[in-house]
Amino acid sequence: MSENEREQLIDEALVLHVKDYQTADKLVVCFTKKHGKLRFIAYGARYVKNVQGRLLQPFACLNIQVQQGQRVDKLRSCELVRMPKSLDMQQMAYGAVAAELTAVLTEDHEADEELYELLLATLAALTKRNPRLVVLSFAIKLLGITGFAPQMSHCVGCGTAITLDDAAWFSPLQGGLLCEACHAGYTGEGLEPCGQGTRQLWQWLATLDYENPAAFSVRGGDLMELERLLYKFIFFQTDKPLNSLNFLSQMGL
Ligand SMILES: [Zn+2]
Structure with missing residues (x-):
């Protein structure tokens, strides 16, 4: 041709x-x-x-x-x-994370209008909401849309349902939660604690409506725990560090 x-x-x-x-x-x-x-x-x-x-x-x-x-x-x-609304340095830095995640987690020429609309809404929300939460919410939704979502309701080791009341750990390598029994028998490395508050925060972010967010109070420790395991999981999926995350940490964000 x-x-x-x-x-x-x-x-x-x-x-x-x-x-x-x-x-x-x-x-x-x-x-x-x-x-x-x-x-x-x-x-x-x-x-x-x-x-x-x-x-x-x-x-x-x-x-x-x-x-x-x-x-x-x-x-x-x-x-x-x-043109985009003018973004400050922090909004710009978080926007770059959303852009890079989209670039690394999607294939060329694979149409996805839902993702396109989500990107537009995320970009608009960066200037109105806490950009750190907006981008975490985007990352969780993006993993769902692209088929990379980790298993957050059942144990990846034995398949047992894990409720909020159960103790659980997160395995970035296996892509989801481990129950108490599987955790006890686990000999490898890299497990992250994943407390009740962190899992509640995950659920809230996964369905967060940027325009009308449901009432929720975010605790700093949960936020950091979620961020750590989420970005570690994405690193395992993509096999390379994200430039935009390095930039965020250089800025101390
Ligand atoms: Zn298990």
């Missing part, structure tokens, strides 16, 4: 990541409404006078036209739907 016969994609897209490429170009990762994650090269986008280049920035919502190529896709045109 020649380049001309290949499909042109026209879609609404949220920019996740932009990187300089060669001397004049940009490499862009987007999540689109109808075609899932796309990567493409925007030729000439680094030239100062290039209008499209100025639009290609993280969290911008754009209408894009992409020419699919044999090896790389390239941007033919883009126009602005809306």
